[in-house]
Amino acid sequence: MNHPVADAAATENGYYRRLQAAVEELLILKGIVGRDEIDREVAAMEERSYRRGAAVVAHAWVDPAYRERLLADGAAAVRELGIEIGALHLIVVENTPAIHNVIVCTLCSCYPRALLGMPPDWYKNIEYRSRVVREPRAVLREFGLTLPEPVSVRVHDSTADMRYLVLPMRPAGTEGWSEAQLLDIVSRDALVGVALPRGPEGS
Amino acid sequence: MNDAIEPLFAVGDRVTVLAQWPHGHIRTPIYCRGHSGVIERLCGHFPNPEELAFGLPGLPLRPLYRVRFRSRDLWPDYAEGGDDVVEIEIYQHWLEPAGQAALLRNPEDMHA
Structure with missing residues (x-):
């Protein structure tokens, strides 16, 4: 867990860094x-990348039956692809033309690390954590994502034992693309819900 | 599961988060306390994190729900989309059936 007071002390020879070394x-x-x-x-932790989550999304885009299983039981569907996620309890939330999902942990920095690797610094930042529940559209605009007015925002506060993955909509113009091509357009930020995958028209 | 508390709520039930302010390792965000929402799903049964944090076993296992709140209900001056929602994981011992809601809604009021 990362607490804001700890952030400042975690740098260089700060208190928490020295405490960690001593322990x-x-x-x-x-x-x-x-x-x-x-x-x-530590090596295993650093090796895990959001590309695992992107692979899950790309597979769900090309296989409708897999998409159903992913939405019904996220962890089981991820393990189906041979991705090792330990005891992760995963809920996959799907973007639709009417609903945009975004993930936060307002209390600390809960993040599906087993699937996406280490969380980015902004995810742990007090500003993101406090503002994205209160004014999500303003925060998303700062990420460069402007949602059309009829879309409603669903913010998921990861406060306890579940972890979340956003299943974005497949961009227009990607019909016939291979799973590998699709995987490449799924960014880490799209899996947290602060960005959208880009299609060939940049849509 | 022998050592688990029975779920009291079903999907769609309207619930209110207890307006309590205990010290300790609490996983119920302050911004939803005293507010009402709807059970979105039962996530399963988990040890109580408020006890786990102090090295206790956290048993019996507690039902954990996801509760959907309208953003406008959480913040009367919420200025973005009217249909926006926040979904929060909340343990059963923090919930009561809506209707028995506390009169006071805002943490600021609670301290008044």
Whole structure:
């Protein structure tokens, strides 16, 4: 969890960085974990990328039956693709012409890390967390996304045990594209709901 | 599940979040306390995070719901789309059937 007071102290030789180093040293000295185990876990953490989430979306776009399963049970459908997500409880929310979904954790920085990797800094920022529930359209505009008026916004506050993935609408003009081509147009921000995938016309 | 509390609410039920302000590791955002919404789904049963945070087992398992609030209901001066909503995960022990709602709605009022 990242708390705003911790953010400032987490840099360089800040309090939390030193605390983390001290706890790590102690755990190793006491033989509770090995340095290699820590390195492995950090490497695995850094290896996970939003491309896994993008692959899920691309597959849902080309396979309507898979899309149904993904919306009914997100975690099971992701595992179906051989993506290892541990005990993640995943809810997939679908954008439609009438509804735009956006994800936040107002309390801290809950994020589907097993699927999307590390959250971007803005996601943990107090400004995003406090404003996106209160004035989502204004915040989305600052991300460069202006929603047409008839679209209603559904903000999902990830406050407890569930994690969220946005299933964006497939852009016009991508008919006949391969799954690999589609995967490339799904950005991390589109999976959180602060951007839309871009089609060939930039739509 | 033997060690789990039975769900009291069904999808579509109108509920009100308790207007309480305890200290500790609370996963119920302040901005929805005292406000009413509708049960969107039952997410399952989970240990109580308010106890887990202090190294306790958090049992029995508690029903966790997603509650849908109209943004206009959360903030009377909400200035964006009229159909906008916020959906929040809330544990059953923070909910009561709507209608028994507290008279006071805003945290600011609660402290008055």
